[in-house]
Amino acid sequence: MFARLDAWLAKYAFHPPIIWFCQITRQTQYAASRLFWFTAMLMMFYRASSLWAQVFMGLMCLSGMLSASLRANEHTESWSVMRRIWLCLAVLDTSLFVLCVIYDEKVGGASLNVAIDIVVLFAEYAATIKTIPPRKTRERKVSGKAVRA
Numbered sequence: 001m002f003a004r005l006d007a008w009l010a011k012y013a014f015h016p017p018i019i020w021f022c023q024i025t026r027q028t029q030y031a032a033s034r035l036f037w038f039t040a041m042l043m044m045f046y047r048a049s050s051l052w053a054q055v056f057m058g059l060m061c062l063s064g065m066l067s068a069s070l071r072a073n074e075h076t077e078s079w080s081v082m083r084r085i086w087l088c089l090a091v092l093d094t095s096l097f098v099l100c101v102i103y104d105e106k107v108g109g110a111s112l113n114v115a116i117d118i119v120v121l122f123a124e125y126a127a128t129i130k131t132i133p134p135r136k137t138r139e140r141k142v143s144g145k146a147v148r149a
Contacts, residue, residue, distance in 0.1 A: 002084050009087070014125035022126075023135040029126050030076050034068040036123030043116045047109070078127035086124065090117035 022032050041064045045057035094117075097110040 002087075003080075006080060006083060006087075009121075010125050010128055014122060015129060018122060018126045018129060019132055022129075022132045028073045029129040029132055030074060031068070031072040033076055033078075033123050033126035034064070034072060036119050036126060038064040038068045040116055040119040040123060043112065043119065047112055047116070076127045078124045083121065083124045086117055086120045090114065090121060093117055 018029065018032060021027075022029055025032075027035070038061070041057065041061045045054065045061050048054040048057045093110065093113040097107060097114050099105075100107040100110045
């Protein structure tokens with residue numbers, strides 16, 4: 001069941017925006033994956049509440065920044081287990097967010113957790129893309145007078 005859901009999410013939900021992003025920014029899917037992981041780590045650093053968590057996430061942010069800058073286009077692997085774990089976390093965090101909205105609780109932390117889950121899923125699904133197709137260019141319309149022969 002998870003394999004079919006994973007394939008459907010990849011094909012219809014995550015791959016089209018990732019491919020569009022890679023075509024617009026002219027990055028590889030591996031650079032995009034590392035960028036999304038770095039973004040998720042920064043969001044987790046912002047979310048950290050204790051000093052030790054901030055120090056740990058700060059070190060993770062530094063390692064993610066170095067990885068994104070020094071090894072941006074190197075091949076990276078995505079683990080299906082990691083995608084499944086984060087998918088389950090996204091479902092749980094989204095349900096918690098909905099409950100917070102229904103019961104008029106503070107939704108700041110819950111909404112940040114959902115955002116982190118989505119960014120991590122984008123990072124993991126970006127690593128599953130084999131090749132980025134070339135961007136389709138539009139044909140230019142001829143304006144002005146036509147040349148007569």
